[in-house]
Amino acid sequence: TVGPYPSRKTERNITRVASVLAQNENDFVKVFIAVSQLIGIVRKVVELKMIDRILFLALIAFCGLTLPSVRAEDYQAANYQGDDYIKYWTEYAILPKRCIVHNDVDVIVYSVFEQGYKQCADDPMGTYITPVGTFLNAYLNEVAQKNEDAGNDDYEAPYASFYTDCTLVEKNGNQYYVKVGCTDGTSQSISVNIYKDNQCETRDTSYESDDSNIDASELQLPFKQCQQCVNWVDRNDDNVDDQYYENREMNAPLCSGVWAYKETCDRKCQKMGLEHNRDGWNTSDKILLSILGVFGTGMLIAIVLMRRNMSTKDALLEEAAITAAGLQQGHVIAIFVLVIVVITVFALLNLKNITWTLLLIMNTVLFGYLMKLTIDSGVSTGETVIGPDGTVIHRGDSDDDSSVESGALSKPHANNGTYDADLAAKELPAIT
Secondary structure, three states: OOOOOOOHHHHHHHHHHHHHHHHOOOOHHHHHHHHHHHHHHHHHHOOOOHHHHHHHHHHHHHHHHHHHHOOHHHHHHHOOOOOOOOOOOOOOEEEEEEEEEEOOEEEEEEEEEOOHHHOOOOOOOEEEEEEHHHHHHHHHHHHHHHHHHOOOOOOOOOHHHHHOOOEEEEEOOEEEEEEEEEOOOOOOOEEEEEEOOOOOOOEOOOOOOOEOOOOOHHHOOOOOOOEEOOOOOOOOHHHOOOOHHHHHHHOOHHHHHHHOOOEEOOHHHHHOOOOOOOOOOOHHHHHHHHHHHHHHHHHHHHHHHHHHOOOHHHHHHHHHHHHHOOOOHHHHHHHHHHHHHHHHHHHHOOOHHHHHHHHHHHHHHHHHHHHHHHHHHHHHOOOEEEOOOOOEEEHHHHHHHHHHHHHHHHOOOOOOOOOOHHHHHOOOOOOO
């Protein structure tokens, strides 16, 4: 029976229609089912009294006003598990760092930055890991989007992209499973690896390596290259709808694709796969090392030549100073040779910081000793004189001053050997 209010069955039907529409307004199948149910309800509306019809129409009007604002992305955000959901990726950037094996799973280590305009030069909001296959799929989706933006309709994904998931391959009558992963011996490359099981968990190292011969050169990731999450292209506003720019900000293929499957990379994880520069020093380092080496060698040669011309007195004074320090001349030479050997060993081990420090200290000591020999040699040859206050006085200046003074003092008096008439005329004071 129908009373002054809608029956419970009618309420259930209306609630069912509203919930179906709210879950996904763009899903054709669900909308079709909802419309079918709505037709059945309309048939019963005819039997309703006026108050029932008014309430029903009010409910439909309310759904019509609110549903446009209930979008699929908002529904996903409301049901997203976690408090790190990112809706708009416009300001973010991602930096793929390396490929490592973490807990027997090949993963990509990457950092995400909140201020993408700084080109990943600031502190990241976090460092994470994602399986190689998942990361590659997200990256290939972004590459496809870029080709679409460029109008390249002929783009096809690399052949090796078919192996982002565990795949059975038959060759020469043998069956084995392959899946993309890290290349053996380096953390900056991707290869297609061989496995023994259909879950790609047990690696096949029958040939001392699990890398297959499948070409993955077109499947390489941009390691150590900052990638903007959202890439903009020039578009004519008349050719795009109102939702184009918002969808672009929300649907970042690479960043959003890996963010949903991320795991935090702790300190131990971040230390894995770190590669030292095995090729030695780079070009700029080698140039600077050559300059400092030539400079130090030149100073050493100059010191040897100046010591040969050192006076016997200066040599004895220097030897006395060394003896007072509890050393001998042979000890000083041995220490100098040892420092050179230590610097060479550190340089061969690519320990750059300590190599630079020792090399600069050695050059500074050589330069200071060379300046000391230069000043001492000038004093010994009579060109300079060290004053009591430590200032250097040129011998030529002191000679001129002394000659003037000596000339003034040696000037003979006009009345040498005679008495002055005035003095003679003066009366000596009486002594009482």
